[in-house]
Each structure stands twice: as structure tokens, then as C-alpha cells.
Amino acid sequence: MSLKISFRLLLHLTILLAAFLVQSRKQPTFWDFTNKHIDYPRTGAPSTKAYCNLMMWRRGLTRWPCMRNNTFINSRPRTIQNICRGGGRQVNGNIFESRRRFPVVACDIIFITPPQYHRCQYFGRQLNRRIRVACVNRQPIRFDRLI
Template sequence: MSPKISSWLLLRLAVLLAVLLLQSSEGARYRDFARKHIDHPQTQAANANAYCNLMMQRRGMMRRTCKRTNTFIHSSPGSIQHICRGGGTKVPRTRDRYDSRRRYRVTLCRSRGRYPNCNYRGRRQNRRVRVSCVNRMPVHLAGLR
């Protein structure tokens, strides 16, 4: 095999590997978003406070520190992905943020304690959500509207 052909093949292989790694990391970003923010169907708990304490521990957000606030969205992953795929309104002067057109059932959790006794208080609401999207997938919950 000539050096020219092997260099060309090596370059193509490197590009293919880079594309696969990029797609893999973007998939990981969505999976992290889903772990932190999607709970569908909603996990049952006695009340919003018990729900937050259970979910924050179950989802690993109380390791070495208490995550101060977190929001869980109680809708299907497809419904939330739809915000990035035409079901949301682009936020002006941003590159990748979209507001949902519809309202979602959410639970907002806020820590009232110090690690290791995080003690979350929960509030259930119906709100529109703002997400950052990468390749038409939500990767960051940027707030409630």
C-alpha cells in the first residue's frame, strides 16, 4: 500500500473516530440532563418534601455536598426533547436556548440543610421550561418561565 493511500485511510479513520466520540459525548450530556431533571412517570411519595429528599438521594445529587436546587419535570422524555425539535420558541440573543410552548408539571426542590443532612423542601408547579439544546437534544435546564 502506498504511503499516500495509507495516510488518506488514516485521516478518514481519525475523522470517523472524532465524529463517533462527539456523538457519544452529546448523548452523555442528554443522559445527564435526563438523570437530573426527568421523572416520568412521577415517583410516588407522601408529599413534595419527601419526594425531593427521595429523588435527590436516588439520583446522586447529595454526594459530598447538597445540591442547592433542582427541578424535576414530570413528562415523557419525548415530550421534553420536542422543545428542541420545533416544540419550543428560540430565546432571542442566545445560541441554543428554547422556551417550551406548553406548561409541564414540575417539582422544584430546594435544600434547607447542610451536608450530610440536606433536607429538601419541594414545591409542585405547572410551568414552562427553558432548556439549552445541542443537536436537537436538551442538555441543560436553564430555568422555569
């Protein structure tokens, strides 16, 4: 009898743990998007290469393995939020495209050292482009691409 009760208890605990793990899976947020992609006002740097290396390091994007590329949007967060609030065009599902151009710096990796040395080097291009973002609850949560 106690073996049967123990098995049921173990089964219930396993189901509860599985439900907890599914619910606790972190969903991207506007804060995550802001940390990864928005730099306003733009951080000063002598070149776009120096800017990318500094910003990728500051935002924690150079942990091994190094992030291969990232785009920083140099505009007010509210202006970017407007893409999800009627200021953008819905492309597909929760993907919205801006109607206006934004100043951005596109950073791409050019050099990776072995993990024990942990150095990532980037080059950057300053552009003025429209952007696509994924929106949830009228907030951008993921950068999709430059247009």
C-alpha cells in the same frame, strides 16, 4: 544529541497529553439531563418534601457539597425533547423555551449538616410551568430555568 531528542520527545508527549485532556472533557448529554431532571412517571411520595429528598438521593445529587436546588420534570422525555425540535421557541443561541407548561417539582435545600454527617434536606413545590433548556443536536442537555 540525546538530550535534544529527549527534550523533543517530552515536548511532543506534553502536547499530545494536553490535546487528549481537552478532547476528553465531558460534555453534557441528553442522558445526563434525563438523569438529573426527568422523572416520568412521577415517583410516588407522601409529600413534595419527601419526594425531593428521595429523588435528590436517588439521582446522586446529595453528594457533598449538597446540590442547592434542582427541578424534576414529570413528563415524557419525548415531549421534553420536542422543545429542541420545533416545539419550543429559540430565546438565545442554543437556549429554547417551551410553548406549553410542564408538571414540575422544584426542590430547594433547607438544611445541610457538616460533611462528616452528610445529610441534605429539601422542600419541594409542585408547579405547572414553562421551561427553558439548552439544546445540542436537537436534544436538551441542560435545564436553564422555569418560566
